[in-house]
Amino acid sequence: MGYLSCKTDSSISTADSHPIKIQEFTYKDLQLATANFSDSKLLGRGSHGLVYKAVLRCGRLVAVKKPSAPPLSPNDLDNEIDILSTLHSPCLVNLLGFSTNAHGRRLLVVEFMSNGTLYDVLHTNPRPPNWPRRLRLALQTARAVETLHSSSPPVIHRDIKSANVLIDRNLNARLGDFGLALRCVDDYRLRSTPPAGTMGYLDPCYVTPDNLSTKTDVFSFGILLLEIISGRKALDMANSPPSVVDWAIPLIRKGKFSSVYDPRVPAPRDARVRKMVAVVAAKCVRSCRERRPSMKEVARCLGELSKLNSWNGLSNPCIMGEDVGIVETPLKNQLELGVRSNLMELMGSPKSQNRATTTRRF
């Protein structure tokens, strides 16, 4: 494992040969940075332990993940260091360094995300996000998962959920919490790691270690997309049915696309965008995992929909300022046609069937 040999400011080469700088901190450095792990610096707690806000000597704000004592899940933070030391991307919560405590347990230093989680944005924020913002957050998350799946060897996150998508200071979504992530190499670890994840997001096909595939993450992303579309939690006992997928998929199958959109904000005005986003989510949660799209296809599709939504946003009151470009009408029509044909290709529908009443096979 690269990180074990890493010294202060050491560089580790990723598969695409971009060096990642991982710093080794002394435990004292992190004590100082967190006012001795004071409660006033506590950002949150997860299954592995506690997360603190910290200021490094250089003045940089970071988050420090400290294992609980006694540890609840012994390997999560070590695993997170192992995975993150080979990955670096603007769509991830990147690893900056690590430290080791007196019991030989690792602490993680990661980038600080100042605007909470996607879960907070969707479910606790008194002002729910508008549609263009939701589409952008969905696209950024899709690109983050795509980044993992396209790395060499591919990484499967296994815990895609809104609480693991953090929002940075520029309000961009970043995928974090790699405690359960696994590298797709045919080794003992992959074959012997039991299925894990979060209730409500778990792929029903993933019942034994050898059922794990990148399509496991695609399923969880589909649940997350339904959550973004509807504003409903993945699993909420206050709803009937409690699971967002059991509620949304029958509606989408019946073509009642508007019914799955969060009533708290205006849905996309363009019926094609409303339909296609719901269909992408439905395809991700297909029970036959071979028929689910890849994250690359999902990200491309959401990217095309984002463009379509922006152009329609020229007359759309729910669009955000920065999404609106100045596009001459004939060019806008040409671009729109291009996007529509790309979408049809991605969604596997012949162009002649481009009507709301066609193909509803998920």
Ligand SMILES: Nc1ncnc2c1ncn2[C@@H]1O[C@H](COP(=O)(O)OP(=O)(O)OP(=O)(O)O)[C@@H](O)[C@H]1O
């Ligand atoms: N890099 C970060 N910047 C700012 N806050 C963070 C950061 N990482 C985590 N947090 C905060 O700490 C909380 C706990 O995060 P953590 O990743 O440990 O657990 P979780 O994902 O919420 O739960 P679990 O580990 O059980 O899945 C998060 O909900 C978030 O509020």
